[in-house]
Amino acid sequence: MQQYSGFGLLTHSLTYHENWQRVWNNPIPKKHYDVVIIGGGGHGLATAYYLAKEHGITNIAVVEKGYLGGGNTARNTTIVRSNYLWDEASHLYEHSLKLWEGLAQELNYNLMFSQRGVLNLGHTLQDMRDIERRVNANRLNGIDSEVLTTAQVQEMVPILDCSKGARYPVMGASWQARAGTARHDAVAWGFARAANNLGVDLLQQTEVTDIRVKDGAVVGVETNRGFISAGKVACVAAGNSGVLAKMVGMDLPLESYPLQAMVSEPLKPILDTVVMSNHVHGYVSQSDKGDLVIGAGIDGYLGYGQRGSFNVVEHTIAAIIEMFPIFSRVRLNRAWGGIVDTCPDACPIISKTHIKGLYFNCGWGTGGFKATPGAGHVFAHTIAHDDPHPLAKPFNIDRFTSGQLIDEHGAAGVAH
Amino acid sequence: MLLIHCPYCEEMREEEEFSPAGQAHIVRPLDPEVLSDEEWARYLFFRKNPRGLHHEMWLHTHGCRKYFNVTRNTVTYQIMESYKMGQQPSVTASEKGQS
Numbered sequence: 026m027q028q029y030s031g032f033g034l035l036t037h038s039l040t041y042h043e044n045w046q047r048v049w050n051n052p053i054p055k056k057h058y059d060v061v062i063i064g065g066g067g068h069g070l071a072t073a074y075y076l077a078k079e080h081g082i083t084n085i086a087v088v089e090k091g092y093l094g095g096g097n098t099a100r101n102t103t104i105v106r107s108n109y110l111w112d113e114a115s116h117l118y119e120h121s122l123k124l125w126e127g128l129a130q131e132l133n134y135n136l137m138f139s140q141r142g143v144l145n146l147g148h149t150l151q152d153m154r155d156i157e158r159r160v161n162a163n164r165l166n167g168i169d170s171e172v173l174t175t176a177q178v179q180e181m182v183p184i185l186d187c188s189k190g191a192r193y194p195v196m197g198a199s200w201q202a203r204a205g206t207a208r209h210d211a212v213a214w215g216f217a218r219a220a221n222n223l224g225v226d227l228l229q230q231t232e233v234t235d236i237r238v239k240d241g242a243v244v245g246v247e248t249n250r251g252f253i254s255a256g257k258v259a260c261v262a263a264g265n266s267g268v269l270a271k272m273v274g275m276d277l278p279l280e281s282y283p284l285q286a287m288v289s290e291p292l293k294p295i296l297d298t299v300v301m302s303n304h305v306h307g308y309v310s311q312s313d314k315g316d317l318v319i320g321a322g323i324d325g326y327l328g329y330g331q332r333g334s335f336n337v338v339e340h341t342i343a344a345i346i347e348m349f350p351i352f353s354r355v356r357l358n359r360a361w362g363g364i365v366d367t368c369p370d371a372c373p374i375i376s377k378t379h380i381k382g383l384y385f386n387c388g389w390g391t392g393g394f395k396a397t398p399g400a401g402h403v404f405a406h407t408i409a410h411d412d413p414h415p416l417a418k419p420f421n422i423d424r425f426t427s428g429q430l431i432d433e434h435g436a437a438g439v440a441h
Numbered sequence: 442m443l444l445i446h447c448p449y450c451e452e453m454r455e456e457e458e459f460s461p462a463g464q465a466h467i468v469r470p471l472d473p474e475v476l477s478d479e480e481w482a483r484y485l486f487f488r489k490n491p492r493g494l495h496h497e498m499w500l501h502t503h504g505c506r507k508y509f510n511v512t513r514n515t516v517t518y519q520i521m522e523s524y525k526m527g528q529q530p531s532v533t534a535s536e537k538g539q540s
């Protein structure tokens with residue numbers, strides 16, 4: 026694999042950047058793989074990478090119906106944080122955040138990971154009580170987290186309307202300094218390149234149409250490019266997870282909803298952190314390119330169409346203008362939707378199934394981008410050992426029957 | 442923006458007047474005491490989530506404030522019909538094989 030470096034950039038400039046190596050191959054599917062991963066988003070590619078790197082399994086295919094990282098990985102607002110309330114969730118997300126911190130070096134790929142901090146605003150007394158509780162829980166779990174006063178928030182973000190006269194006055198915030206953003210595409214590409222280098226086949230434009238099971242064990246997948254035999258099959262299909270589960274007659278406690286986001290025209294640097302508000306429901310950051318990256322809420326009804334309702338966009342913009350009157354005349358460039366797989370307790374499912382050799386990583390809903398390396402890491406362990414990684418154990422699918430839900434729904438505030 | 446027909450008001454109105462209320466025709470357990478953990482889980486947490494036709498409830502929040510049912514395609518978002526509570530859909534799909 027060609028190593029990337031500043032020096033490489035310089036030498037390639039001498040040949041007008043025409044001699045860069047291809048980043049990954051486009052192979053013809055083999056007849057058999059030890060592990061077939063369905064879904065070439067960040068999670069699927071990270072799973073392949075860690076399987077190859079940490080568990081020595083390299084006869085792997087990642088099967089993607091579109092192009093790599095074209096699902097929710099390409100559509101999210103890239104917020105990375107770990108300040109969740111419950112122990113199980115915060116351990117998992119913190120594991121992921123720790124991996125993020127060394128990932129660009131490990132993958133030799135610029136992920137533009139920027140620990141610019143995340144503010145979760147409180148607008149009511151109850152918001153502030155919840156924030157204090159969550160911050161205390163975070164600190165007990167060794168996660169950096171602080172409660173800020175209105176004055177501290179105002180100092181950090183001068184353009185935020187913190188006046189008392191605001192319709193929803195800012196009463197304070199939680200602050201995680203190690204949180205931030207990353208380049209969504211780069212994560213998928215970095216994992217793809219590194220996995221490919223370890224021998225993983227990346228099969229794009231290959232759609233799984235059926236999962237074959239024999240005597241209670243998975244034997245392979247049917248695709249538009251023919252049957253591919255597999256020792257193990259790992260499903261990482263986000264919003265389409267339920268569709269895959271139905272192929273083997275399984276039900277998942279998931280509902281798929283469109284979630285929207287939008288970007289403005291590029292502006293001069295004006296916002297150097299991430300501001301999220303659960304109460305007025307909007308969140309915003311500014312990308313390195315200068316566009317404001319704005320996230321909306323989910324539609325209230327099921328949808329697989331990768332587009333959402335216009336009134337949701339309107340409400341989000343109203344919330345953003347409420348917080349940042351200065352943005353009122355900014356023009357939007359693009360808006361889009363992704364299909365998120367939401368779980369009743371707003372926590373993911375990382376689990377074995379009653380079918381031998383079949384695994385699911387899904388249910389990340391509106392907030393799984395931040396977990397990309399961590400989820401891939403613990404899911405790879407779960408697949409390789411046919412036994413859940415200790416951090417993945419609480420996220421077993423059995424929790425809906427046993428009642429051991431991890432209720433982050435009301436707990437973590439904005440769920441992105 | 443969806444245009445939704447309320448079977449009580451007998452009018453087509455904009456989506457913003459309504460609130461979606463999830464899967465329709467979920468039957469409450471008649472004898473809750475005898476339900477197993479699996480059956481409880483099914484009733485509480487497992488929804489159909491189809492890629493295709495879906496029967497769902499809507500509330501006419503800013504209108505008559507009544508619940509009614511809608512059959513909608515979750516891929517094209519096309520609404521096939523709306524019908525009153527207690528009625529059965531006339532447009533249905535087989536469980537498998539629709540996408």
Ligand SMILES: Cc1cc2nc3c(=O)[nH]c(=O)nc-3n(C[C@H](O)[C@H](O)[C@H](O)COP(=O)(O)OP(=O)(O)OC[C@H]3O[C@@H](n4cnc5c(N)ncnc54)[C@H](O)[C@@H]3O)c2cc1C
Pocket residue numbers: 063064065066067068069088089090091092093094095096097098099100101102103104105231232233234261262263264265284285286320361362363364365389390391392393394395396441
């Ligand atoms: C608008 C929006 C904003 C978000 N904001 C944030 C945020 O700020 N922070 C955060 O942490 N998370 C956020 N999320 C959530 C985050 O994007 C997802 O949880 C995460 O990217 C999921 O990654 P994935 O790899 O599992 O899924 P995906 O990237 O969706 O990958 C799944 C892949 O499976 C493929 N696939 C599906 N069915 C098949 C099949 N039958 N055969 C072959 N391939 C198939 C799809 O084509 C897709 O590429 C947001 C999501 C959206 C939509």
Ligand SMILES: [Zn+2]
Pocket residue numbers: 447448449450451501504505506507
């Ligand atoms: Zn009505």
